[in-house]
Amino acid sequence: MNHYDLIVLGAGPAGVSAAMMASAKGLCVALFDENTAAGGQVYRAPILPDAKMDGAEFRAGETLRDALARSNVRLFLGHTLWAVTGDYRVDALGPGGSISCTTTLLLVATGTTERVVPFEGWTLPGVIGLAAATILLKSQRTLPGKTTLVAGCGPLLMAVAGQTLKAGGDVKAIVDIASRGEWLGTASALLTRPAIFKQSLSYGLPILRARTPLYSRHTLVKVSAHGDQLLAELAPCDASARPISGQTKKILVDCVAVGHGLTPSTDITRLLHAKHHYCREAGGWIAQTDANGQTSRERLFVAGDAAGIRGAAAAIEQGKQVGLACVGIILGHAGPEPAAENFSQAWQHAARFGQRMAAMMALREGHVESIxxxxxxxxxxxxxxxxxxxxxxxxxxxxxxxxxxxxxxxxxxxxxxxxxxxxxxxxxxxxxxxxxxGIFSPRTPLRPLTISEMTGDYDYSDIPIPKAAPL
Structure with missing residues (x-):
């Protein structure tokens, strides 16, 4: 069983940055992710290796993956993590079967899970999450539908609508819980992030050119099957996302892409009994950490959106900072390296915009009450x-x-x-x-597995039969 100084779980912006930083400083590092290529959701790689895509996010993802490939980080991509034990043993299932390894330090950078507040018809075929639509567009270069309704809240609304239009799709409408005033309130924070502002324009311009209807302060209340299509019903809502009685609007589409924000992925930190607290503005339950990302459990760290929703730019800087902290522990440095302060300042700067976006995606009481x-x-x-x-x-x-x-x-x-x-x-x-x-107690296996996947090519004839005991 291999042992590492640091195992990083999650190959998104935070995980990759932390792994490369720690490896460059001399640590023996392993990086696990269930996807076959690093990048996470934001910098997701196309499923076909020779596929060429445009856009700042794709270029940033390629840069990240190229740097990772040149590093000394041991990569376990395409591996499904199914167990982590208290002595920091990691069990995963990959193309070659089940593997196990141990580590001195463990960093959880597993990102987020998309939240969808249930409504009538949300389980119908053709109703998908905004994150799923993003995967189709970014990774598989596939339209969610010939005609799509985009609904929910947060920056993914415009991203999915803009990408769908750029890919040749038809977005019938955008249904946004937030008001125009809420979006205007983010302008000052957005202007401090030129790269994000430019990216926002790349999504917004196709929407403006297509004259896509935008229903601000509206919510999706029902979706029903209508032949081979879906009939989506939307209604005006108040600031808490509670539908207001009155006139509703119905729109016929092939696909409804809906999402109501993100929640940090905490199943591993909860499995290891780290202390957590609930913060609605950060996405929900998050592990309690110190300034270096270390949880209440010694040698267990968290970075990126798994530690609270702040966005990809902030995740990169936090990953570097946590990676340096891990180096200090392993190599016995007396104090933080000078670069750590720079990464901390860069994280705080990037996190300000991420916090505004997270607040817009926070769960609204009236929305749940209306289920x-x-x-x-x-x-x-x-x-x-x-x-x-x-x-x-x-x-x-x-x-x-x-x-x-x-x-x-x-x-x-x-x-x-x-x-x-x-x-x-x-x-x-x-x-x-x-x-x-409280919150659900996690259990292993963390992801569904089949017996055949665990055992591989194993037959009854392979079972050793001991000799009979003497009478």
């Missing part, structure tokens, strides 16, 4: 809002009791899709804080 009782919340186990509230009335006062009584969060996603909404419903029903209802 119809019969609407499925947990897709894996078909648990509805009514069943969640019935369990609460019967005495389930935290999410793990709810999990045991209803199976909500017991499916393949282990609550990554439904956990945020189920906890919000439970807290609202009791009139208590989100922290008081």
């Amino acid at each position: 119809p009782p019969a609407t499925v919340v947990c897709r894996c186990e078909d648990v509805t809002r009514a069943e969640i509230e019935q369990a609460c009335e019967a005495g389930a006062h935290d999410v793990n009791q709810l999990k045991a009584w209803t199976r909500c969060g017991m499916g393949p996603c282990q609550g990554r899709t439904c956990g945020d909404i189920a906890a919000e419903l439970l807290a609202a029903k009791q009139g208590v804080s989100r922290e008081s209802v």
Whole structure:
């Protein structure tokens, strides 16, 4: 079993930056990611290696991947992480089968999970997340649909709409929970980030040229099947995203791409019992860390959006800072390196804009309150809002009791899709804080695995049969 000074989980901007920094300073570093190429969601590589794409994000991703390829970081791409133990043993499943290795320091840079607040019809075929639409456009160069409705909140709205139009698609409308005033409030922070401002223009100009209708302060309330297409119904809403009774609008499309923000990925830090706290403006539950990204558990670090939503630019700088901190621990430096302060300042500068975007994507109370009782919340186990509230009335006062009584969060996603909404419903029903209802306890395997994947080419004839014991 191989041992490393540092294992980094997640090959997005934060993970790659930390791994390369630590490796360049002399540490033995391994980097794991379930994708076959580094870059994460923002700098996602096209699925075909010879595919050429334009845009600043693609070029930045290629630069990142080229630098990683030239480094001494040991890469385990295309590996699904399924277990991490308290002694920092990592178990993963890759093309060559199952592997295990240990590490002195562990850095979690696993990014985020997309949040979708349930509505009637959200489980229909053709309704996909904004993140899924991004993967189709960036990685597979495929349109989400011939005609698409883009709905939800946050910067991914304009990104998906702009990319769809640039790829030759037809965006029938953009449905934004936020008001125009909320977007104007981000202008000062945006102007401090010229690269992001330029990227925003590249998305916004195709939308303006196509004269795509933009419904600000509106929310998607229902999607129904209409022949081979989808009929989307939207309504005006208040600042808390609660639909306002009155006139609704219906739009016929092939695809509905919807997303209501991001939640930090904390399944590994929770599995290792690090302390967490709830911060709505940072995306939800996040691990408590010191200035160097170290959690309450010794030798366990977090960086990037897994530590709170701040965006890719901030993740790169934080990754470098945490990588240097890991170098100091392994090599026994008495104090921080001079460069660490520069990375910290760069992170703070980049994080200011990321914080504004995170605030716009924060879960809104009225949005959850408006979920119809019969609407499925947990897709894996078909648990509805009514069943969640019935369990609460019967005495389930935290999410793990709810999990045991209803199976909500017991499916393949282990609550990554439904956990945020189920906890919000439970807290609202009791009139208590989100922290008081807790968060689902993670279990291994962290991702669904089949027995055949774990065993490989193994047959009964391969089982050693011991000699019979003497009578």
